[in-house]
Amino acid sequence: MLRLLLTALGVAGAAMAAPAAEFVFTTAPFASAHASTLVELRNGDLLAAWFGGAAEGRPDVAIWSSRKSGGGWSEPAEIVREPDIACYNPVLFHSEDGRLWLYYKFGPHPTSWTAGRRWSDDEGKTWSRAEHLPAGIYGPIRAKPLVRPDGAIVSGTSVESYHSWAAWIERSIDNGKSWAKIGPIGLPDSRVSKEASPSSSDPFDWSDTYGIIQPSVVGLGADKLRLYARSTRQIGKVCIADSQDGGLHWTAARPIDVPNPNSGIDAVALRDGRVVLAYNNTSKGRTPLNLAVSADGEHFRMFQTLEDQPGEYSYPALIQGREGDLHITYTWNRKRIRYVRVPLAEVPEK
Numbered sequence: 001m002l003r004l005l006l007t008a009l010g011v012a013g014a015a016m017a018a019p020a021a022e023f024v025f026t027t028a029p030f031a032s033a034h035a036s037t038l039v040e041l042r043n044g045d046l047l048a049a050w051f052g053g054a055a056e057g058r059p060d061v062a063i064w065s066s067r068k069s070g071g072g073w074s075e076p077a078e079i080v081r082e083p084d085i086a087c088y089n090p091v092l093f094h095s096e097d098g099r100l101w102l103y104y105k106f107g108p109h110p111t112s113w114t115a116g117r118r119w120s121d122d123e124g125k126t127w128s129r130a131e132h133l134p135a136g137i138y139g140p141i142r143a144k145p146l147v148r149p150d151g152a153i154v155s156g157t158s159v160e161s162y163h164s165w166a167a168w169i170e171r172s173i174d175n176g177k178s179w180a181k182i183g184p185i186g187l188p189d190s191r192v193s194k195e196a197s198p199s200s201s202d203p204f205d206w207s208d209t210y211g212i213i214q215p216s217v218v219g220l221g222a223d224k225l226r227l228y229a230r231s232t233r234q235i236g237k238v239c240i241a242d243s244q245d246g247g248l249h250w251t252a253a254r255p256i257d258v259p260n261p262n263s264g265i266d267a268v269a270l271r272d273g274r275v276v277l278a279y280n281n282t283s284k285g286r287t288p289l290n291l292a293v294s295a296d297g298e299h300f301r302m303f304q305t306l307e308d309q310p311g312e313y314s315y316p317a318l319i320q321g322r323e324g325d326l327h328i329t330y331t332w333n334r335k336r337i338r339y340v341r342v343p344l345a346e347v348p349e350k
Contacts, residue, residue, distance in 0.1 A: 019346070021306070024048055024066050024329065024337040028076045032056065033064075035142065035264070036329040036337045038317040039092040039100070041123045045069045048317075048329050049079065049090040049102065050337050061086040063104050067124065068339070079127060080118065082106040088113060091140040095175040096151030100124055103139035110160045115139050117176075137179050139170060143216035143266050144319070146225065146247075151175065154247040156215030156227055159184070165211030167229050171247050185227070185241050186211055187253050212239050212253055218269035218297070226297055228267045228277065229253060231260050236283055238265060240298065258292065258300050259283050264315040269297075271320065276347060278316035278328060281305075289313035289330060291342065295350040303348050306330070306340055313338075320344075 024036075030052035038048050046068040053061030063080035066073045079102065080087055088105040095101060100120040107113030115133040120126060133139065138157045145155035153172040158165060168183035212235070215227035225243040227250075237255035258279060263286050265279040275297045281290040288308040292300035306328070307313035316330040324344040332338040 019304070019306075019340050019342050021338050021340045022073075023332070024068075024073045024339055025076050026336070028052060028064070028336075030054070030060075030062075030064070032061075032334050033337055034331045034334055035089045035315045036317050036331065037090050037092045037144065038319055038327060038329045038339075039094065039144075040319060040321050040327070041067075041100075042098075043123070044322070045123075046327060046339075047092060047100075047124050048073075048337060048339070049092055050329075050331075051087050051090065051104075052076070053086070056088075056334075057086050057109065059084045059086055061088070063087050063090045063102070065090075065124065066337075073339075080104055080116065080130060082116070082130075089142045091142065091144055093140070093144050093147065095153060096147055097175050099175065101176065102127070105138065105141075111162065137170060137181065139176070139179075142214040142264055142315070144317070146217040146219055148219065148246065150246075152246060154217050154225060155179075156217045156229075158213035158215065158229075160209075160213055163209055165209055165213045165232060167212050167215045167227065167241070167253065169215075169217070169227075169243075169247055169250060182248065182250065185215075185229075185250050185253055187231075187235065187239065187255070207233065210234050214264055215241075216265060216267040217247070218267050218275060220269065220275075220297055221273065226275075227253075228265055230262065230264055231255065233262050236260060238277070238279060256298055256300075261285055266316050266318040268318050268320050268326070270344075270347070271324070274347070274350070275300075276318065276320075276326060278306075278318045278330070280314065286312040286314040289316065291326075291328075291347075293347055293350070301348065301350065304342065304346070307332075307338075 033052040036050040049065040105113040115138040118127040141157040155170040166184035212229035215229040223246040238258040239253040241253040291304035292302040326342040
């Protein structure tokens with residue numbers, strides 16, 4: 001059935017019939033799942049990871065993974081557990097030398113978490129011991145980094161406090177051995193300052209916070225890069241910033257005409273130059289979940305509705321496979337991770 005979304009919510013265009021979707025798992029030894037990541041392996045398999053446990057922030061939350069080989073997904077397997085503390089936001093990617101990396105966060109809350117990582121030289125069959133990064137270095141905070149043709153890793157990261165968020169770039173030219181931290185990248189904040197204190201008893205309530213986080217970085221040809229970031233409710237739009245020198249220097253961020261209800265997004269630059277964005281096309285809540293395409297990376301046309309029922313459909317991870325199709329995983333009602341494949345032929349030209 002064709003689905004239409006009101007143009008008043010942001011991006012114009014009629015949604016095509018929803019593609020076939022499948023769950024990465026149907027049963028698991030955890031009640032809650034969130035924040036998936038997705039990578040294509042050298043043999044064409046897909047590897048997904050996410051955090052799962054009793055609920056976000058609980059000390060039993062670990063990082064889990066599943067591999068899609070042939071027709072189905074493997075049973076969830078635990079790949080990171082930090083002692084008596086929650087894990088968050090895994091990110092899978094290959095560095096230029098072919099090594100598969102898993103970055104993740106752990107701690108009582110995003111305002112006080114630390115980054116960890118593991119690596120694999122056999123495409124995730126076995127993993128190194130966990131390595132904890134130095135304070136202040138996080139690696140990719142939620143979305144995959146951009147690995148440039150020269151091997152430079154341009155990683156979108158961010159820092160969260162109760163009343164201020166800011167995006168940063170961490171850039172490595174030695175496959176992650178060392179990092180240069182660039183930023184902060186943000187929007188001017190013209191609000192009147194007020195006493196900094198949590199707005200409610202919910203430690204994950206960000207209603208009084210201002211700024212952008214969780215940037216997704218894409219290449220727009222030569223040395224031009226663009227990041228797409230989640231914003232707080234006072235901004236309410238996807239925000240972008242640009243680099244003209246491969247990620248060494250960045251403009252200030254600015255909003256574009258794509259709504260963002262303070263929820264994670266992801267973006268990918270297709271090999272033909274178009275940019276596809278996965279996002280919630282609404283000003284409030286985390287449904288629907290949509291795809292939009294742009295010829296210039298700034299003006300988007302919504303073309304696909306992945307989910308539109310009541311609930312939470314959030315934190316999409318989006319890649320283009322070597323065969324050209326789009327592969328997406330996302331949170332399904334905080335209970336499961338869902339996977340969708342969208343043929344490249346179904347992505348409009350503009």
